Amino acid sequence: MSLKRYLARRLVYAGLSAYALATILFFLFRLIPGNPTSTFIAQGMSKEARQQLIERWGLNEPLHIQYYEYIEGLFTLDFGESLYYQIPISELIVDRLVNTAVLMVPGIIIGVSIGVTLGAVYGWNRGNSIERGGIILSLLGRSVPIFFSGVVLQYVFAGGLWDIFPSGGMTTATASFASPIAKFTSMDFLAHLVLPLAVTVIWYSATPTLIMRAGMLETLNKEFMNTYRSWGVDDIHRLFYASKHGSLPVITYLAVLSGYMFGGQVVVEQVFSWPGMGRLLVDAVYRQDLPLLETTFFLMGVLIILLNLVVDMLYVYIDPRITYE
Amino acid sequence: MAERSRRQFIEATLASGGIALVAGCSSGGDGEGGNQVDPIIGLHWAKYPVPKTIWQNLSQDLEELGFEVQIESRQIGQGFDAASNKDEWFNAPLITWGSTPSRMDPHWYVFNLHHSSEAGDGGFNMSGMENDEIDSLLDQQAQTFDDGEREQLLKDVQQEIMDQHVDYVLTFRPLVHAYNKNKFGNINKFPGVGIGKSGAFWTHVQAEPKTNNRTLVVGARSGLDNRNQLSTVGSIGDGYFLLMYDTLLKVNTDLELIPWLASDYNVDGNTITMTIREGHQWHDGEPVTAEDVAFTYRMAQEHELPGFGRGIELMENISTNGNTVEFSLSETWAPIMRRTFTYGPIVPQHIWGDVDPTQFDNSETIGSGPFILTNHDRGSSITFDANKDHFNSPSIDQLVFQIFGGISGMAQALENKEIDMAGRNLGVSQASELEGVSHLEIVTTDSFGSFTIHPHVFQPPFDDVAVREAVHHALNRELFVELQQGTARKGQGTVLHPDMFGSAHGDLDHPEYDLEKARSILEEAGYTWNDQGKLMYPSE
Numbered sequence: 001m002s003l004k005r006y007l008a009r010r011l012v013y014a015g016l017s018a019y020a021l022a023t024i025l026f027f028l029f030r031l032i033p034g035n036p037t038s039t040f041i042a043q044g045m046s047k048e049a050r051q052q053l054i055e056r057w058g059l060n061e062p063l064h065i066q067y068y069e070y071i072e073g074l075f076t077l078d079f080g081e082s083l084y085y086q087i088p089i090s091e092l093i094v095d096r097l098v099n100t101a102v103l104m105v106p107g108i109i110i111g112v113s114i115g116v117t118l119g120a121v122y123g124w125n126r127g128n129s130i131e132r133g134g135i136i137l138s139l140l141g142r143s144v145p146i147f148f149s150g151v152v153l154q155y156v157f158a159g160g161l162w163d164i165f166p167s168g169g170m171t172t173a174t175a176s177f178a179s180p181i182a183k184f185t186s187m188d189f190l191a192h193l194v195l196p197l198a199v200t201v202i203w204y205s206a207t208p209t210l211i212m213r214a215g216m217l218e219t220l221n222k223e224f225m226n227t228y229r230s231w232g233v234d235d236i237h238r239l240f241y242a243s244k245h246g247s248l249p250v251i252t253y254l255a256v257l258s259g260y261m262f263g264g265q266v267v268v269e270q271v272f273s274w275p276g277m278g279r280l281l282v283d284a285v286y287r288q289d290l291p292l293l294e295t296t297f298f299l300m301g302v303l304i305i306l307l308n309l310v311v312d313m314l315y316v317y318i319d320p321r322i323t324y325e
Numbered sequence: 326m327a328e329r330s331r332r333q334f335i336e337a338t339l340a341s342g343g344i345a346l347v348a349g350c351s352s353g354g355d356g357e358g359g360n361q362v363d364p365i366i367g368l369h370w371a372k373y374p375v376p377k378t379i380w381q382n383l384s385q386d387l388e389e390l391g392f393e394v395q396i397e398s399r400q401i402g403q404g405f406d407a408a409s410n411k412d413e414w415f416n417a418p419l420i421t422w423g424s425t426p427s428r429m430d431p432h433w434y435v436f437n438l439h440h441s442s443e444a445g446d447g448g449f450n451m452s453g454m455e456n457d458e459i460d461s462l463l464d465q466q467a468q469t470f471d472d473g474e475r476e477q478l479l480k481d482v483q484q485e486i487m488d489q490h491v492d493y494v495l496t497f498r499p500l501v502h503a504y505n506k507n508k509f510g511n512i513n514k515f516p517g518v519g520i521g522k523s524g525a526f527w528t529h530v531q532a533e534p535k536t537n538n539r540t541l542v543v544g545a546r547s548g549l550d551n552r553n554q555l556s557t558v559g560s561i562g563d564g565y566f567l568l569m570y571d572t573l574l575k576v577n578t579d580l581e582l583i584p585w586l587a588s589d590y591n592v593d594g595n596t597i598t599m600t601i602r603e604g605h606q607w608h609d610g611e612p613v614t615a616e617d618v619a620f621t622y623r624m625a626q627e628h629e630l631p632g633f634g635r636g637i638e639l640m641e642n643i644s645t646n647g648n649t650v651e652f653s654l655s656e657t658w659a660p661i662m663r664r665t666f667t668y669g670p671i672v673p674q675h676i677w678g679d680v681d682p683t684q685f686d687n688s689e690t691i692g693s694g695p696f697i698l699t700n701h702d703r704g705s706s707i708t709f710d711a712n713k714d715h716f717n718s719p720s721i722d723q724l725v726f727q728i729f730g731g732i733s734g735m736a737q738a739l740e741n742k743e744i745d746m747a748g749r750n751l752g753v754s755q756a757s758e759l760e761g762v763s764h765l766e767i768v769t770t771d772s773f774g775s776f777t778i779h780p781h782v783f784q785p786p787f788d789d790v791a792v793r794e795a796v797h798h799a800l801n802r803e804l805f806v807e808l809q810q811g812t813a814r815k816g817q818g819t820v821l822h823p824d825m826f827g828s829a830h831g832d833l834d835h836p837e838y839d840l841e842k843a844r845s846i847l848e849e850a851g852y853t854w855n856d857q858g859k860l861m862y863p864s865e
């Protein structure tokens with residue numbers, strides 16, 4: 001099968017998956033008890049006003065009409081208005097997406113790079129104290145809840161013991177910047193980034209370490225590694241070849257991980273008051289802000305679907321034994 | 326009353342069936358003579374820890390009186406929905422009432438919580454009481470502009486309501502905030518709201534810097550995502566809006582009505598005349614005129630803008646004459662003064678005149694208020710410059726709200742001196758951790774909202790006023806105050822906070838905690854106790 005045909009077929013599948021996802025989201029969020037006006041009744045809204053609101057949001061329409069309008073909106077990239085904020089969703093999420101990305105993209109890249117490297121080293125050093133010590137550290141990194149490591153780092157570096165970094169936020173509230181680029185390259189921003197980034201890196205490096213180590217062990221037992229050795233290939237090169245083979249599962253994991261990136265690390269954002277997607281999503285669930293929930297989860301899902309596609313393409317490059325058949 | 330869903334029906338049936346089995350009775354009882362009294366089923370919101378603790382303590386006393394007690398908890402939205410729909414799978418909702426700048430008139434609490442027009446589905450009369458006498462007094466107080474007369478009517482109606490035993494006001498909610506006392510002084514509470522919240526108008530306007538740093542940085546919950554408060558449903562962002570836009574009148578920190586953009590006002594029958602302050606300017610330098618005021622209210626009326634709330638629809642005619650605006654009302658509605666005129670923001674005609682106000686994004690946000698919006702970093706911070714040309718210009722130069730996802734993050738920043746003030750309620754426990762910090766002053770304010778149980782008068786056992794009265798005597802309010810580290814103010818028979826206009830708090834002869842008295846009231850009404858000490862309905 002040619003690359004083109006394979007790609008076409010996968011794109012069709014991806015489209016179907018996205019459609020199924022959109023449908024599931026639509027019905028899932030409508031299963032939450034109560035309705036989106038509940039948020040407002042607690043604020044003292046009269047019953048007449050609530051009824052008006054339900055009509056304005058089209059929640060009185062039959063479900064199939066709501067569903068049709070929702071799918072139509074997704075196709076035309078018109079995601080509608082947030083019920084709570086009452087402004088277009090695109091307006092609401094763009095800034096927060098950027099904020100999430102500036103934390104999560106470096107966090108995941110650094111985390112996974114460290115993970116892959118450590119995993120390879122541990123696998124290579126099978127059975128000795130480097131491996132044993134490393135595994136314990138990685139398991140620790142994986143098991144300590146983020147809010148805990150976050151609070152510990154805050155205590156140590158932001159006030160409790162040393163006052164080196166700010167305890168939260170993305171920039172100093174009183175700072176002003178000429179442009180977004182000036183903001184994201186300022187020392188102020190970088191100082192705010194250090195602690196949340198550190199927590200993110202610790203968390204996201206642990207799993208790739210373990211996966212990579214397992215992949216390495218499997219590869220190192222393969223016949224061809226012995227062949228390399230008999231050819232006289234040195235350790236560094238053999239480590240590299242083995243790593244390349246051992247990294248396939250990590251790449252799959254990376255695709256899934258990148259989906260989370262979109263949603264932000266809710267806990268990190270909460271602990272460090274990072275103005276990203278995570279908090280917006282949590283509030284949206286409480287407030288039953290249906291369009292906001294549907295849109296963000298849909299975009300998150302689509303990202304995962306697309307990245308999986310990219311990963312499948314990457315496999316072929318990394319492992320020539322894999323073909324499009 | 327709301328039709329019960331199948332699940333709720335099963336829940337309720339199982340619950341009452343279970344009780345019947347325990348007591349060895351033949352039926353769950355519908356208030357029939359000789360049967361065990363139906364269980365008290367409490368409801369509270371999962372979000373707040375205090376109501377849960379209150380219920381746990383209260384149920385011990387109720388069980389001592391022979392009641393069966395169950396406690397249900399729900400998410401706030403879902404729970405509020407069920408309570409206002411008068412769902413019947415519970416009969417004693419504990420409501421966590423809120424306090425907002427739009428509730429400065431007693432009408433909101435006293436009318437909405439007790440008038441029969443609010444007793445149906447979706448209304449705020451949570452006990453479902455319908456009483457002609459109370460309705461009539463509630464209507465009269467709303468139709469009386471004279472403060473003295475209105476105050477008396479309000480006190481009368483509070484006594485009548487208390488005699489019905491439909492509000493078990495446990496405590497008012499304590500709001501705990503804190504600020505850096507080395508950097509700022511003259512920090513005044515906004516009644517019912519506290520300091521620091523965007524709606525705590527007087528805090529921000531009156532704060533005085535003690536150092537050269539004239540920027541007040543406040544930790545906040547939410548941003549200013551929507552810049553068009555006028556067409557926004559709900560109270561989202563209203564506090565920020567009232568910093569940027571003037572209203573005709575204000576209530577001061579003593580809750581007195583004072584002139585604001587209107588330098589003078591006069592009520593004559595159903596005609597209210599406002600004299601608009603001269604020489605005041607919009608943030609863009611244009612003069613604020615009586616025409617702007619009339620335009621704002623006409624626009625709100627024409628487009629039924631939800632940001633103004635009730636009162637707009639009563640304005641039959643809005644006319645201007647020089648620097649005065651005259652509002653002719655179709656009927657007298659006293660809360661219009663403290664509610665509508667202190668809450669409806671006046672907007673400039675030269676900006677809003679050519680747009681559809683329901684769709685307008687108001688990105689420039691030009692107002693005439695004491696603060697001018699200069700920067701908004703979505704989800705992160707909002708920056709205002711002080712309007713030094715304002716007739717009540719702030720002492721600080723800049724006001725910044727920094728948004729925090731959690732309370733603990735904000736508390737940490739406050740301790741680290743990264744921010745100057747907590748604008749979110751720290752809660753009693755978080756605040757106690759900050760108590761020893763030398764640069765901080767902790768400020769506790771009573772919310773005008775209370776923790777109140779509203780027994781369902783349409784359901785047994787609370788359909789009998791004797792049961793309601795007996796339970797009223799089983800409320801150990803001293804203990805409920807203690808459960809909140811002693812910071813909460815004790816309820817005394819009325820939902821109106823003592824600082825609020827017309828409150829009868831302290832004047833009412835309200836039932837004190839006395840289980841013996843409760844027992845004797847039940848006895849007199851014919852209730853008996855079975856061998857296990859369970860309360861039984863009076864026999865026919």
